[in-house]
Amino acid sequence: MDRRQQKTRNAIYDALSELLKKKKFEDLTVQDIIDEANIGRSTFYSHFETKDQLLEEMCREMFEHVFLHDLAPEAGHDFSGGHKVIAERLTHVLYHISEHKENISAILGGESEQTFVRFFREYLEDAFDDVLGHGNMKIPKDFRKQFIIGSFVETVKWWITAGLKLAPEQVVEYYLTLIGGGAK
Amino acid sequence: MDRRQQKTRNAIYDALSELLKKKKFEDLTVQDIIDEANIGRSTFYSHFETKDQLLEEMCREMFEHVFLHDLAPEAGHDFSGGHKVIAERLTHVLYHISEHKENISAILGGESEQTFVRFFREYLEDAFDDVLGHGNMKIPKDFRKQFIIGSFVETVKWWITAGLKLAPEQVVEYYLTLIGGGAK
DNA sequence: ATGATATCGAACACGATGTTCGATATTTTT
DNA sequence: AAAAATATCGAACATCGTGTTCGATATCAT
Numbered sequence: 249m250d251r252r253q254q255k256t257r258n259a260i261y262d263a264l265s266e267l268l269k270k271k272k273f274e275d276l277t278v279q280d281i282i283d284e285a286n287i288g289r290s291t292f293y294s295h296f297e298t299k300d301q302l303l304e305e306m307c308r309e310m311f312e313h314v315f316l317h318d319l320a321p322e323a324g325h326d327f328s329g330g331h332k333v334i335a336e337r338l339t340h341v342l343y344h345i346s347e348h349k350e351n352i353s354a355i356l357g358g359e360s361e362q363t364f365v366r367f368f369r370e371y372l373e374d375a376f377d378d379v380l381g382h383g384n385m386k387i388p389k390d391f392r393k394q395f396i397i398g399s400f401v402e403t404v405k406w407w408i409t410a411g412l413k414l415a416p417e418q419v420v421e422y423y424l425t426l427i428g429g430g431a432k
Numbered sequence: 433m434d435r436r437q438q439k440t441r442n443a444i445y446d447a448l449s450e451l452l453k454k455k456k457f458e459d460l461t462v463q464d465i466i467d468e469a470n471i472g473r474s475t476f477y478s479h480f481e482t483k484d485q486l487l488e489e490m491c492r493e494m495f496e497h498v499f500l501h502d503l504a505p506e507a508g509h510d511f512s513g514g515h516k517v518i519a520e521r522l523t524h525v526l527y528h529i530s531e532h533k534e535n536i537s538a539i540l541g542g543e544s545e546q547t548f549v550r551f552f553r554e555y556l557e558d559a560f561d562d563v564l565g566h567g568n569m570k571i572p573k574d575f576r577k578q579f580i581i582g583s584f585v586e587t588v589k590w591w592i593t594a595g596l597k598l599a600p601e602q603v604v605e606y607y608l609t610l611i612g613g614g615a616k
Numbered sequence: 617a618t619g620a621t622a623t624c625g626a627a628c629a630c631g632a633t634g635t636t637c638g639a640t641a642t643t644t645t646t
Numbered sequence: 647a648a649a650a651a652t653a654t655c656g657a658a659c660a661t662c663g664t665g666t667t668c669g670a671t672a673t674c675a676t
Contacts (some may be wrong), residue, residue, distance in 0.1 A: 252622050252673060277663060288624040294664060362546055387606050394590045395610050397584060402582035406575050422571050426579050427610075436642065438652050472655040477634060579626065 250299040256295060259285040261306065268354035273303060303360055307367040310351070315371045334379050335420055338400070341375070342416035345404065349412055356408055365401055372397050399427055440479060442524070443469040445490065452538035457487060491551040494535070498528035498556045518563050519604050522584070526600035529588065533596055540592055549585055556581050559576055583611055 263285035267276055278299050282292050296302045345352065356366045376396055383392045403423045407414060414422075447469035451460055462483050466476050480486045529536065539548045560580055567576045587607045591598060598606075 250622065250674065256623080265658080278665085279663080290625075290668090291623050294622080298665085324550060359546060362543060384609065387609060390594075391456065391587075391590050391606060392610070394586055398586035399583050402578055403575075406578045408545075410574075422575060425568065425571060426576065434643065434653065440654080463632075474635080474656075475638090475654055478653080482634085572645085 256285075256287055256291055259287055260292065260295065260302065264302065264306065265351055268351060272358035273355060273360035274358055283382075287352060290392070300363070303355075303363050304367070306351070307364055310348050311367050311371045314341055314348070315375065332374075334392060335424060337356055338420045338423070339416045345408070346416070349408065352390070352408055356405060365405075367402055368404070369397055372400060376400075396427060399423070435522055437479075439489075440469075440471055440475055443471055443475065444479065448486065448490065452535060456542035457539060457544035458542055469528070484547070487539075487547050490535070491548055492576065494532050495551050495555045498525055498532070499559065519608060521559060522604045522607070523600045526588070526591070526603060529592070530596055530600070533592065540589060549589075552585055552588070553581055556584060560584075562574055580611060583607070 251330050260281060264276075267280055267284055271280075276299070278292060279289075280304075281299070282289055285292070296305070352364065355361060360409050373393075376393070379396070380389060380393055383389070400423060403419060444465060447465050448460075451464055451468055455464075461481070463473075463478060465483070465486075466473055469476070480489070537550065539545060557577075560577070561582070564573060564577055567573070584607060587603060591603050
């Protein structure tokens with residue numbers, strides 16, 4: 249990739265990151281980003297079709313980083329073993345997420361939260377796949393899935409919004425405790 | 433209230449309801465609503481400041497209807513008693529919600545979902561207040577609260593998106609089962 | 617060195633928003 | 647029934663953000 253493109257891309261990402269400290273994403277204009285990034289107008293549009301696409305790509309990059317090494321479930325685990333693996337995996341995810349806390353905190357609370365959550369759920373689906381087999385079979389699988397994933401997203405939102413004061417291990421324990429009764 | 437205002441207001445609500453069958457809320461323009469409602473442009477703006485305010489007021493009206501008669505918890509209940517009351521109350525809520533399924537289905541899935549959910553949570557806070565005292569005290573109350581409410585919202589979203597095929601009693605049972613382990 | 621490609625940025629067309637205001641219609645009050 | 651109050655109408659307008667275009671300029675790859 250051309251160095252110029254790489255520079256521009258970084259400038260845009262940095263600008264967005266910086267601006268998110270002051271304003272909600274939905275209140276930013278493309279012009280704001282252009283000015284902060286110090287690039288030409290048409291340059292921005294040669295990289296991203298819209299402001300929202302920029303946000304999506306930023307989210308995708310974040311989650312690709314967060315989930316990169318934590319997806320593959322270890323084979324041959326029974327019920328309790330699987331349970332432990334899941335705890336470790338979720339803890340990993342939280343640790344990675346905390347590395348992006350600046351951006352994520354800024355995104356949560358506003359309307360762009362929806363974009364963030366959409367990606368988060370998408371990536372979580374894989375991570376939870378192997379836990380679902382063990383559930384309460386009287387309850388529809390797609391409901392259990394939505395419940396488990398949705399609850400985890402809620403948990404993370406709470407954790408981040410409250411300022412990431414708890415240790416990831418603690419948060420995961422809370423989560424597994426509350427979810428433990430019916431979903432395991 | 434002046435009859436003319438009442439008429440206009442209804443025309444706007446009906447127009448929105450009608451248009452939501454064809455388009456997502458965020459894709460509607462004020463002009464669309466004006467045309468469908470067959471009113472003058474300035475008339476719309478004399479009733480609502482923005483399109484979003486219209487959606488908010490519509491949500492408020494819906495939830496005021498949904499929650500109107502189901503809020504007051506019956507006094508003097510112990511643990512299990514309180515649990516039963518909550519089930520009945522939630523079932524009630526679901527029945528009321530299904531009366532608005534047309535509009536709600538249209539709102540869910542798009543960006544306007546966030547507005548809907550925000551109101552829903554707000555109204556649910558009161559409904560869940562008396563259940564929270566019984567929870568696992570090792571887990572922060574605000575987390576348990578967000579978890580319980582968030583899970584119920586997820587449940588309702590799942591129920592509606594899947595086409596309201598299950599009976600409200602059934603849905604509540606599923607919900608209480610999944611949540612039962614840690615939150616009761 | 618040279619051809620390819622990225623950036624610049626002013627200018628433009630477009631669409632939606634929200635306001636204004638005088639004319640008209642309807643309702644409420646007396 | 648007349649008068650006063652108030653709501654609606656709708657064309658016109660100012661504003662703002664978007665996304666595109668294009669020729670000039672700068673940077674990169676080979």
